[in-house]
Amino acid sequence: MESSVMDNQKLTNVLETQFATLAIGATAKRLGITATELHNRLKKYGLVKRLLLDCYDTLHTESIEGVVWNVTEALRNWGEKEGGKQ
Numbered sequence: 001m002e003s004s005v006m007d008n009q010k011l012t013n014v015l016e017t018q019f020a021t022l023a024i025g026a027t028a029k030r031l032g033i034t035a036t037e038l039h040n041r042l043k044k045y046g047l048v049k050r051l052l053l054d055c056y057d058t059l060h061t062e063s064i065e066g067v068v069w070n071v072t073e074a075l076r077n078w079g080e081k082e083g084g085k086q
Contacts, residue, residue, distance in 0.1 A: 019060050020052040026064050027071040042071070045078040 026039040042048045051074050052059070059067055 016056045016061075019056055020048060022064070022069045023052055023059070023071055024048075027068045027075075030068050031072070037076075041075060041079075045075070045076050045082070047071075047074055047078065 021046060024039050024042065025035050028035040039048065040050065042051070051071065062070070
């Protein structure tokens with residue numbers, strides 16, 4: 001049974017990683033920047049984990065447009081809060 005729990009956790013990690021990759025790629029395309037640049041911006045504010053991975057259960061049920069909107073808004077809000085570049 002312990003192996004089954006481990007297998008489920010590994011699957012969840014893979015799905016979360018794939019989702020984050022899709023979200024970053026789609027948002028970067030919308031913003032006209034590279035996925036690497038967007039990843040670095042999100043990482044600067046801890047949003048890869050706090051938004052994409054920790055909120056996976058909610059975000060993955062949205063349309064890609066909804067996910068892109070959420071990522072863009074979070075990045076804008078954190079950029080404004082920090083007084084830095086979005």
